[in-house]
Amino acid sequence: MARIAGVDLNKNKRIGVALTKIYGLGDPSAARILEKAGVDPSIKTQDLTEAQVAAIRKVIDTEFKVEGDLRKEVSMHVKMLVDMGCYRGVRHRKNLPVRGQRTHTNARTRKGPRKGVVSIRKAE
Numbered sequence: 001m002a003r004i005a006g007v008d009l010n011k012n013k014r015i016g017v018a019l020t021k022i023y024g025l026g027d028p029s030a031a032r033i034l035e036k037a038g039v040d041p042s043i044k045t046q047d048l049t050e051a052q053v054a055a056i057r058k059v060i061d062t063e064f065k066v067e068g069d070l071r072k073e074v075s076m077h078v079k080m081l082v083d084m085g086c087y088r089g090v091r092h093r094k095n096l097p098v099r100g101q102r103t104h105t106n107a108r109t110r111k112g113p114r115k116g117v118v119s120i121r122k123a124e
Helices: 017-021 027-037 050-063 067-084 087-092
Strands: none
Touching: 017 027, 027 050, 067 087
């Protein structure tokens, strides 16, 4: 099993698909990485040589921000929006959809489970 950027890649998948398991890499960036490293995208991860793995690691380290560094950067951007008090920051703080989606109905993933209406009955 190849370990790149702190992630164990699935050995039974093609390397072009397996690289997308790394946070921050999708299909286009995985294809670009393999092209620059000179690796065939259709080869299985288990069939990679150590030289090919090293070439992939080198390209990722020099040209891409992935995993921990990228997660930290994204969370810092969100924190900056919250501290600034802009509209997007307020939506993040209230845990509501940020990009203009409606909340009258839907948005259950972001808002959480429904809060039922508690009716108060008079004792008779």
